[in-house]
Structure formats: structure tokens, C-alpha cells
Amino acid sequence: MDQKERRIIPLSEMVGNHSDYMNVIKKYILSEMEKHNASQEMKYWVGKDATNENWEKDMDMVFAAIEENREYYLNKKGELVIAFNKYEVGPGAMGSPEFVIPASIFKTN
Numbered sequence: 480m481d482q483k484e485r486r487i488i489p490l491s492e493m494v495g496n497h498s499d500y501m502n503v504i505k506k507y508i509l510s511e512m513e514k515h516n517a518s519q520e521m522k523y524w525v526g527k528d529a530t531n532e533n534w535e536k537d538m539d540m541v542f543a544a545i546e547e548n549r550e551y552y553l554n555k556k557g558e559l560v561i562a563f564n565k566y567e568v569g570p571g572a573m574g575s576p577e578f579v580i581p582a583s584i585f586k587t588n
Contacts, residue, residue: 490551493559494585503585505542508561508578512568523569523576541567554579 494500512523522528525538541563544550551561559580565571 490545493551493553494580494582500585501542501545504545504561504580505538507580507584509538511578521570521573523573525568538568558582 491500494504509525512525516522516526516528524530524534526534531537545561550563551559554560559582560577561580562575562577565573565575568576
């Protein structure tokens, strides 16, 4: 929410109106989940650690909900944070995972 103007800022505006922002975010988060899985005992439900063979379809629905429901916020540094609900992308013991999205992933070369 823009506190000065008292309005909710669309996710697309937060990322500089990047044309393919949701795919960029999804690719970044999936990469971060796979990095986590490579070094941790508790795993996100992606790739070879998925709990079912349709994990990609499940993740597509999860990411569609991010855009639809605006499940994001800005942290104190002003960085975009995408939050997931408990059990949405991993075991309940992982809580509600959050991913800080670096602005640099939206820069085109």
C-alpha cells in the first residue's frame, strides 16, 4: 500500500511494469527453493523433492494465486517479498515461507 496516496500498489507496478514479471518471479523463487532443497533436510515440494508428479501444475496454481490475491508486501528496506501460506509449497513445519525478490532480476540487458 502506498501510505502517502492511500492505495494498494499492483504487483506489476512494483516491478516496474516488466512485461513478464510473474514468470520472472516464479523462475527466481523456484531456483531459490531448489537451492534450499540441495542443502537442507526439510524440502520444498518442487523438482525431485515434490510430493507428487503434478508438482509443476500445483506450483502454477500457487503462483497464479499470488497475482490474483496480491500475496506480497514490502519489507522495511522497501524490497518486494512474496509470501506463501503454510502447507502451500512445503511441509507445515516450514511455516509460511517468504522470498525477498531482488529488483535486479527485472533488469533487461
